[in-house]
Structure formats: C-alpha cells, structure tokens
Amino acid sequence: MSHMPSPPPRNWSGLVFGLALVALIVASFASLSLKFGEFFTADALHSMAEFVHGFFPPESGSGFVRKVALATGETLAMSALGTLLAVAGGLLLAIPGAGRFGRAARSVVRALLNVLRSIPELVWGAILLIAAGLGPFAGTLALAAHTTGVLGRLFADALENAAPLPEQSLRTNGASPMAAFFYATLPQTLPQMLSYTLYRWENNIRAAAILGVVGAGGLGQMLKYHLSLFQMQRAASVVLAMLLLVALVDALSFAMRRGLTR
C-alpha cells in the first residue's frame, strides 16, 4: 500500500504578518484624531464648493498667459536638462556599477547610487537651493541628482543582464574590452536604456512642476506664489498648464517607448 507524503508544515508567518499589519492600521487610526464626520457636514461641503468655485474661470489675460507659457518652458527645460545630465552621470556610474572594474568598485558605486536615489527630488531641491540659490538651476541639479541614482541603477542592471556571448565572441576575435563593450553590449541594452530614460523624463516633468514650490523656478514656483496670495483663478491657469504639459510629454514619451520596443 502506498502512502501519501506528509503535507508540508504550515507556514504561519504570513498569517502573523497579516494580523500585525491590521493591528498597526487600527492603531494608526485610533492614535490620530481624525474627524471624518465633520468632513462631510453641510458646512464643510459648502466651504469646499466655495473654494473650488474660486478657481473659475481660470485667468486668460494675454500677459498672464505669456508668463505661464514662459514658466512652462522653464519647467520643460528643467526636466529635459536634468534628465540629460542624469543619463550622462548614470551611464558613467553604471559601467563600474555593472562590475566591469571589479567587485569592490561595483559595491562602492551601487552604494553611491542608492544614496542618490533614496533622497527625493524635493529634499535635493531644498539642499541645492542653499548651494545654487533660488531658481531653475537648483531644480535642474536636484532632478539630475535623484535621477542619476535611478538611471544609474537601471542602466547597471541592464548591462549586467545583457547576454554575454556577443561580447565574449568579439573579445575572442581580438577586440579590445572597450570595443567589445561598444559594439556588442551597449547596442544590446540601448533600447532598454532609452525606454528607461523616456519614462524618467515623464516623471521629471511632474517633479519639476512640484520642485518650483520650494523655490526652484518654473510652474511650481508660480503656483506657490499665486496660491499664497489667494489668486485662485491665476493658480487655476498654472494648474491647467501643468496638466497639459504632463499629458503632452506622457503621450510623446509613450509613443516613443512603444516605437522602441517594437
């Protein structure tokens, strides 16, 4: 008579983790004095409606529209230049980060990339405003610093995961390590790297708009200025410009990434 093998021991860690998570959520709500009831009173709803109403109609005077257009261009330039600097920095760091100069260099560079990307753009912006002063230069550097960390890591992973055979074959045929890298490995990973770059550019458009809030120029700075003066209709025009810009760049980047992966 054959015996079924005994079932694997039950893993309780998932259940314990789930219960601990629920307990944490309950404790979070209990410790905060959230007044959801007051949020939905007739008074609150009336104030909200009044607040939203203040945004309409958005300011459309030609002078102001020109200012918004200039700020839009500034935001676009910040994001494009920040991304471009990050591509250069990321690629330079990705080569040692992919272990091409030994394990020690790989570990050091990967740690540096971790530091760069674990500090958000807003924090980089606040730090760099002290060094570079108010305006788009600090914003551009902030975007470049964070995105270098992100792209450097992604590029290094792409290089590490590239099929080694083409490069080995070129080395066997007498190509120098650099020639083998540029003819075999880099072209293999280039479409993936371009795709990552475009995706990060999309993110940086949004980040550039927000960075202005800490004084780094562009649409964000305009938004903060008009909101702080309660000029809601002007603020609405700025928000509208942000939405249009993000939608435009998203569509453009999506189309380009689709083209690359075809």
Place this chain on the structure above:
Amino acid sequence: MLELRNLSKTYASGHPVLDRVNWTFAPGEFVAIMGDSGVGKSTLLNLIAGLDQPDPGEASPIIVDGVAMSALDDDVATRLRRERMGFIFQAFHVLPHLTLHQNVALPLLLNGLPQQRADDMLAAVGLKGRERDYPHQLSGGEMQRVAIARALVHRPALVLADEPTGNLDPDTAHAILQLLQTEIRASGACTIMVTHSPAAAAMADRILRLTRSGLRESNAVNATEQ
C-alpha cells in the same frame, strides 16, 4: 605555422585535461580534431587562441608563427588574435543588431583595413545582395556562412573552428563544410576544426584524435561517433 610542445592543462578543480600534447601544424593545412566529450578539444582551441593559460612547466608550449603565446601579455595576445586568427563557433556568434555587411566587416574595422572586402566575402559565401539584411532574417546555415566570411575576411593565418556544423542539419552541414574547404584553400590559412562528426572530419586533409595520452593521427573515422 603552429607548434604545440608538451602542452598541458589542469583545471582549477585539479582535474587534468591535457597532458603533454605535442604536434606541429603546417601552413595551409586543414586539420580535424576528434575525440570523446570532455577530453579537452575546446580547451585546446582556447589555449591556442590565448584565451586560457596552459600549466606552467614548458617554457613555450604554444608557438604561433614563431611567436610564443605564453610570453605575450593580454594586449599583445588580443592583437595577435585580431590580426592573425579567425574563429568559427558552433552557435555562430553573429551580432544580432548589426547588418551582415557590418558583421563581416568587424575584423576589418578592428584591424583598420578597408571594408570593401566584406561584400566580396559575402558574395563568396553565396550571400550577395543581402549585405543590408540582419541576422534574424537568416537560416542557421546562412548564419554559419556569415560566420565563415567573418572568420576569413581579414586573411588570417590560422582559423580555429569549434564544431562549426554542430547546429546544422546534415545537408546544410555538408554544404557549409564544402564552402569552408573552398574558402580556406583559397586563403591558404591553416585551419583546425574540432568536431564530433565523422562526415565533417572526412573533409579535412588530416584527422587527429585527442585522447588522454595526447594527439595522434587517425585517418580511420569511427562511424559510431555521430
């Protein structure tokens, strides 16, 4: 052209694979090396190419055109491979993102030579008019034709072929071997082909068998070694 003197190789694990192999290969000859799996045929090719280091002991175990490979540093060995050697692999190793012309022209580009001969070589291997095609548009046999053109385009003195027909059906393999034979006759390169296939080995001028006791001449091909 190529001399092996007491060439030995032991893997890092301590497993000995080649033990005092001696042979002299003449310029222009086409030699097939057969032997059981794991006997060290591919290791022998890697050692000849300078991609692997032989055991210490013999001062100059591998001499290519009068040059002792073991005396060369990595850069000089790389240059020697680039200028004097051509390689044909079982898996073709054609670069997928380059056109056929660019693939064949690579050795010329690396050696700083004019690239016109790449198209002549493609025509010689029956791929005239397909210079702008990419490898994904080719069959296995066509890819091996490209690999042969690439191996011979810079007129190397020594061609090393590791199971060049291992991934091809018998008819295509026969056609490829005939092409290889014709091209190496025309180029005058000494060619060493490692193979398990008796049919492939039969195309060579000389058949050698690699065993634990070294290389020996063996014109009788074992039919069971298919």
